[in-house]
Amino acid sequence: MTDLKDALAAALVDLAAPLFRFAAHAPKRGTKTAAALDRHGLAIYPRHYYHPFITERDLILSPDEARSLPGVDLDADRQLAFIESLAGRSELAAFPETAEEAARLGAPFHIGSGSFGHGDSDLLYAIVRTHRPRLAIEIGSGDSTRVLKAAIDRTAQETPGYGCRHVCVEPYEQPWLEGFGVEVIRERVERLDPSFFAGMAAGDILFIDSSHIIRPDGDVVFEFLELLPRLPVGAFVHIHDIYTPYHYPREWMLDRGLLWNEQYLLEAFLSLNRDFEVVAALKWLSSVRNDGLxxxxxxxxxxxxxxxxxxWIRRV
Structure with missing residues (x-):
């Protein structure tokens, strides 16, 4: 936003503040005000401790400062040992880093993707190459889909009889999926019957990159309370955009106003939980064991x- 636009917007907010305050306290359904806001894709709420909005003064710790999380066993040595045990890691060096290089070479993906890049792509690829899942279900798709399919395809080329059912549950985005050779389900995951996931076995992958928001009957609540407890021993779970044990980035929380809270549910889920182990917390490892990673x-x-x-976590 330019300085001029910012100044004009600030002046308009001051003028319209009484209307905004009325809308913020008005009923959220069944009124003309609510209907008008809905038509414009807007929601206005008051700043109150009952709502999740934050300012910098609400934060006790800096987003760059690790929280203690006494109930969550991270164990950097164990995580690095797990990563070292994976095959196929050296194959990533042959993939291009940029989208331009990938297009020129006809490569299936590039390592430098902003949404699923350095480190993320390595680990997903290596887990597939090592553990050879027979079922991989992605909740939310994108560059990870390209990495996952490349690893599955290479494993199938080298392993007679190997096959992996690759399912993408993607209700909103990525129109190219239908032509990508994967099974596509255009439905919100929380509307699927949990039995859909019943076929998972040890080594299979549940890949979660959904809304990142806890809401009643939402995807995140469904994933953590309905799906994860049903997974068999040995199944892997990936959750994306997790900064544990740090807060989400300052820019996301304070500048962009993202109200993501998924990682706090993940931390509560893992606290004193002996049925799941953390196998790779990449943001944390990149901070505390950068050279080793x-x-x-x-x-x-x-x-x-x-x-x-x-x-990444795994049922044990």
């Missing part, structure tokens, strides 16, 4: 200042 993941080594957002 770069030595194991060649894609991350290309840009060790990157901020991967993958958080």
């Amino acid at each position: 770069a030595a194991l993941l060649p894609g991350f080594a290309m840009r060790p200042t990157a901020t991967p957002g993958s958080f």
Whole structure:
């Protein structure tokens, strides 16, 4: 936003503040005010401790400061040992880093993707190459889909009889999926019967990259309370955009106003939970064991200042 637009917007807000205050306290349904706001895709709420909006003064810790989380067992040595055990890590060095290189070479993906790049792509690829899932279900699709399919395809080429059912539950985006050779379900995950996920076995992958928001009857609540407890021993779960044990980035919370809260449910889920282990918390590892992570993941080594957002757990 330019300074001029910002100044004009601020003046309009001051003028319209009484109307905004009325709308904020008005009933959220069944009124003409609510209908008008809905038509414009808007919602106006008061700043109150009952609502999740925050300002910088609400934060006790800096987003760059790790929280203690005494109930969550991270164990950096165990995580690095898990990553070191994975096959196929060196194959990532052959993939291009940029989208331009990928287009020129006809590569299935590039390591430098802003949404699923350095570190994230390495680990997903290596887990598939090592554990050879027979079922991989993505809730939310994108660049991760390209990485996952590339790993599945290479494993199938090298392993007679191997196959993996690759399912993408994607209600909103990625129109290219239908022509990508994957099974596509254009439905919100919370509207699927949990039995749809019953076929998962050890080594299979549930990949979660959904709304990141806890809301009644929402996707995140469904995933953590309905799906994860039903997973079999040995199944892997990926949750994306997780900064645990840090807060979400300052820019997301304070500048962009993102009210994501998924990782706090994840932390509560893992606290004193002996049925799931953390196998890779990439943001944390990139902060506390950067050199060790770069030595194991060649894609991350290309840009060790990157901020991967993958958080992997496994049922034990």
